[in-house]
Amino acid sequence: MKSDKVSLSDIAKAAGVSTALVSYVMSGKEKEGRVGQEMANRIREIAKELNYQPNLLAKSLRNGRTNTIGLIIADISNPFFANIAREVEDESRRNGYTIIIGSSDEDADKAWDLMNVLINRQVDGFIIVSSENSGRLVEHLQNIRLPFVLLDRHFPEYNTDFVVTNNAKASHEAGSHLIQNGYRRIGFIAYKSAMFHVKERIRGYQEALQEHGIEPKATWLKEVQFNAIESEIRTAIDELVQTEEPIDAIIFSTYGLAVNGLKYLNELRLRVPEDLGVVSFGQAEVFDLYYCPISYMRQPIDVLGKKAVSMLITRLSGESGEAQHFTVDAQLIARESSRPKV
Amino acid sequence: MKSDKVSLSDIAKAAGVSTALVSYVMSGKEKEGRVGQEMANRIREIAKELNYQPNLLAKSLRNGRTNTIGLIIADISNPFFANIAREVEDESRRNGYTIIIGSSDEDADKAWDLMNVLINRQVDGFIIVSSENSGRLVEHLQNIRLPFVLLDRHFPEYNTDFVVTNNAKASHEAGSHLIQNGYRRIGFIAYKSAMFHVKERIRGYQEALQEHGIEPKATWLKEVQFNAIESEIRTAIDELVQTEEPIDAIIFSTYGLAVNGLKYLNELRLRVPEDLGVVSFGQAEVFDLYYCPISYMRQPIDVLGKKAVSMLITRLSGESGEAQHFTVDAQLIARESSRPKV
DNA sequence: TACCATTGCTTAAACGTTTAAGCAATGTGA
DNA sequence: TCACATTGCTTAAACGTTTAAGCAATGGTA
Structure with a gap:
């Protein structure tokens, strides 16, 4: 059993082709890469044989997106939020995103630090259950144009995407x-x-x-x-x-x-x-x-979580229109x- | 306010030196890089001015560690585990690690999938609150030599690190x-x-x-x-x-x-x-x-969480001795x- | 036949780091 | 004075991808 070490070039070598070709096939771009049917199949075959797993770091470094979402939660020990987090995580995973959670414990400074750690980790965007005095955080994210969705709590004085209960x-x-x-x-x-x-x-x-x-x-x-x-x-x-x-x-x-x-x-x-x-x-x-x-x-925790994720993901895919608001009723x-x- | 775009080479350009030099300084290796005192200070100055933030992806790609820990929890909606997760997360962050959580919902297949996603994300190691039938998972991690610590639940039939209650x-x-x-x-x-x-x-x-x-x-x-x-x-x-x-x-x-x-x-x-x-x-x-x-x-949730993190981190720093066991009493x-x- | 489009592939640069190796200038000891 | 060590720096390769650009062969059209 080979470990994680199989790279594009290993496949390329095995197939006697360039890594470019393999890359096109592996990322489903055989059309625009103009890869021959036969070759494409051969490459897929070999990739499977070698149990190729793409290196997400390299991918991310190259194309500037990590498929990672930062989730900042005001208080993760509160089961309401814990369950929101879980919903968000599930839904994100379903869409090919990984989430990194942090709990700010209702503390603005901790939230700020968390945000910076996550920005450093190159998250593509944020879902935030904000705590008191998080205005600074919101402003900063807007300044650096990092997409984010406020969840469960929002600031009427800022024009942002949000998903909240009425x-x-x-x-x-x-x-x-x-x-x-x-x-x-x-x-x-x-x-x-x-x-x-x-x-x-x-x-x-x-x-x-x-x-x-x-x-x-x-x-x-x-x-x-x-x-x-x-x-x-x-x-x-x-x-x-x-x-x-x-x-x-x-x-x-x-x-x-x-x-x-x-x-x-x-x-x-x-x-x-x-x-x-x-x-x-x-x-x-x-x-x-x-x-x-x-x-x-x-x-409706599930609705809130899912909607926040989908709202963020449409942003991540380039949507740049008006701020989106979604309000749901409690029962x-x-x-x-x-x-x-x- | 410049965004995230400042790289080593921006600093290098500004200082009129090579990126190598900057790298040595920024990663605290001025000694072994034999960087002059004066130059080191100048570089630090410029870095601060430009608000340099290292690109963690590039770092990780280069040196093969992501400073990320995968945390697989059997059931995150259980507040006991939620609080363990929180403890683990805090302690990890304190040690410069980011954690990525996934809940397996007591389902072995989901745990397996999660593990693979996280391996793909190149986590450096795992902390696992295992669910039923996770033997396969344990074996696989041992096979590919990815460090991990079992938390709260362990398998006596496998020789692994673990932290549990008596x-x-x-x-x-x-x-x-x-x-x-x-x-x-x-x-x-x-x-x-x-x-x-x-x-x-x-x-x-x-x-x-x-x-x-x-x-x-x-x-x-x-x-x-x-x-x-x-x-x-x-x-x-x-x-x-x-x-x-x-x-x-x-x-x-x-x-x-x-x-x-x-x-x-x-x-x-x-x-x-x-x-x-x-x-x-x-x-x-x-x-x-x-x-x-x-x-x-x-x-003692805090003890369990902290101990698991520290145990894993010593593994990550190259410790390769006997399997470590830590058992704590409930009160x-x-x-x-x-x-x-x- | 000449021209152009299409097909199937390769080359090479780029993303932002790290780090071994090398080079020139200076210092040191015999 | 020579040999060698040290200091301060640069060069360049490497990590594993993506993708624009290019090249050769083939097919189609006028």
């Missing part, structure tokens, strides 16, 4: 659902962030209340720091609950918030949904572990945690 | 712990698998019972198919519980089994730990969502789900 609408739906089921004083817990998707979720929630004639109190909205989630979510929930007019339902804007929040509700011995109705964003399967299945806004999965109040 | 011991501890807390009829649910780590976990469990004078009944051991987990786990639990001598505790050998199993226990309205004590393997955070915090065998995190029986 967050305002999702939040709106979550809120309306709770109201329809009899909840009135609905809290909302989000990460403290200036990012658009966060603001949108808050907006949707507030609008839903207003449309149903409920004035969303400022104290119902809690913003907790990503880095101090464990402590701050306790304070947040305490403040929502320990007041003369405690909330009767809560919307978690994120998987991580929900996990930590629900945990704390357990500690407080607050019952869902009797004491507190719950709807969450984020990833599903795990919410089933709660004694009471958690209602959530299901984001309310209503379960026990938000069942009608009795 | 599964028998962990299982033994889980069993003993339950027994000490008064449980007597302890079930064990594992994936149906011929893999060593699965067998080891079963062995540890059985030995623990025996050492405490309990004969582990064959009916207490349930093996469910990875692909049919949702249905088979129900049958398994039904059979464990609906008998004249139902079990009073259960060990889940895996994160996925635990999630699905606990879910079903909820449906059955079985109370943990009153009706059924529980200890699980797998990832932690999420078990907190259960109304009753789940005891688990904590595997019992005892919580409510296995509290002493009253």
